[in-house]
Amino acid sequence: MTLAAYFSPVVHRLVPYVPGEQPKIAKLVKLNTNENPYPPSPQVVSAITRAAHQGLQLYPDPESSALRQAIAAHHGLTAQQVFLGNGSDEVLAHAFFAFFQHACPLLMPDISYSFYQVYCTLYGIEVHTVPLTDELRLRVTDYARTAAQAVAGVVIANPNAPTGIGLPLADIETLLQLHPSRVVLVDEAYVDFGGQSAIALIERYPNLLVVHTLSKSRSLAGLRIGYACGQSHLIDALQRVKNSFNCYPLDRLAMVGGVAAFADVAYFEQTRQAVMSSREGLTLALEDLGFTVLPSQANFLLARHPLWDAAVLAADLRSRGVLVRHFMLPRIEQYLRISVGTPAQCDHLVQALAELLAQR
Numbered sequence: 001m002t003l004a005a006y007f008s009p010v011v012h013r014l015v016p017y018v019p020g021e022q023p024k025i026a027k028l029v030k031l032n033t034n035e036n037p038y039p040p041s042p043q044v045v046s047a048i049t050r051a052a053h054q055g056l057q058l059y060p061d062p063e064s065s066a067l068r069q070a071i072a073a074h075h076g077l078t079a080q081q082v083f084l085g086n087g088s089d090e091v092l093a094h095a096f097f098a099f100f101q102h103a104c105p106l107l108m109p110d111i112s113y114s115f116y117q118v119y120c121t122l123y124g125i126e127v128h129t130v131p132l133t134d135e136l137r138l139r140v141t142d143y144a145r146t147a148a149q150a151v152a153g154v155v156i157a158n159p160n161a162p163t164g165i166g167l168p169l170a171d172i173e174t175l176l177q178l179h180p181s182r183v184v185l186v187d188e189a190y191v192d193f194g195g196q197s198a199i200a201l202i203e204r205y206p207n208l209l210v211v212h213t214l215s216k217s218r219s220l221a222g223l224r225i226g227y228a229c230g231q232s233h234l235i236d237a238l239q240r241v242k243n244s245f246n247c248y249p250l251d252r253l254a255m256v257g258g259v260a261a262f263a264d265v266a267y268f269e270q271t272r273q274a275v276m277s278s279r280e281g282l283t284l285a286l287e288d289l290g291f292t293v294l295p296s297q298a299n300f301l302l303a304r305h306p307l308w309d310a311a312v313l314a315a316d317l318r319s320r321g322v323l324v325r326h327f328m329l330p331r332i333e334q335y336l337r338i339s340v341g342t343p344a345q346c347d348h349l350v351q352a353l354a355e356l357l358a359q360r
């Protein structure tokens with residue numbers, strides 16, 4: 001008997017997601033996992049510190065009512081239209097379980113957030129990938145299907161990851177109208193950096209689920225908070241799944257930290273504007289070095305150099321203390337995904353690249 005015989009058979013088939021490196025060495029310029037380069041609002045830190053002294057021996061509110069209310073108010077929704085999870089990855093997993101397990105394929109772009117495929121393998125959901133255009137853009141008419149071609153739903157990231165390219169709301173509406181009897185999931189992890197949110201469409205589309213995270217634009221990747229917005233019947237389905245899995249995905253500290261993050265509007269505005277302005281500066285600097293940079297509405301850039309192999313560049317940058325992400329995936333293996341850092345971090349990257357490219 002091999003020790004793997006202890007496993008449930010499905011475990012052999014899983015292909016887990018591999019997150020970007022979280023280096024143990026300090027001092028690296030970390031531009032590889034799209035974290036916010038700024039710390040969270042000081043109000044978040046003091047709210048968490050206060051809460052740490054108040055009742056950690058008690059379970060948290062299983063409904064996360066205070067945070068749901070704060071998020072609902074921010075988006076002009078009701079609390080019944082908001083679902084919370086332990087990071088948006090957990091929200092996505094519950095949504096795939098709740099909405100996409102039909103005996104027909106789920107549609108998604110060939111280049112997108114690679115966790116989607118991982119959930120499909122976990123839950124046995126068949127996938128049909130729809131190729132992006134040669135310019136790595138999503139063309140919504142490619143998602144049309146005949147009546148005989150049933151689909152389980154559609155999932156996209158908007159702006160897309162790792163391209164950074166955003167879709168206008170009119171295109172999201174087209175997707176919703178193409179598949180009125182299935183859920184269209186729009187993952188808006190990066191929308192606060194310049195994209196158009198589909199939350200405005202929720203009132204009109206019973207098949208729309210929009211997923212957000214506090215990990216990127218609110219600098220809280222370490223706290224693990226994500227949420228979904230949709231009409232209340234979709235939220236009810238997610239609650240059923242969640243309460244069949246873990247009634248307390250958000251702990252007491254995350255709950256108060258999340259509420260404080262939404263309360264500090266000024267800090268949110270200031271930091272997201274800073275990231276967007278660094279993004280524009282970094283785009284120009286990379287273009288000056290000869291890179292082709294896709295137009296990004298996110299906190300990262302996807303860029304390639306016509307003369308340099310991307311894997312070589314990534315390895316060389318690492319030896320110079322700069323981490324970026326390189327995906328060994330078809331169509332994008334010659335690109336680097338570079339998270340937008342502080343102005344000092346961006347300068348460091350550009351300096352390192354300039355030295356490296358000068359070697360040839």
Ligand SMILES: *Cc1c(COP(=O)(O)O)cnc(C)c1O
Nearest residue numbers: 087088089113161189213215226
């Ligand atoms: C970062 C990211 C997530 C996951 O965010 P968490 O809330 O930290 O789990 C989800 N979707 C996309 C497209 C992302 O880039």
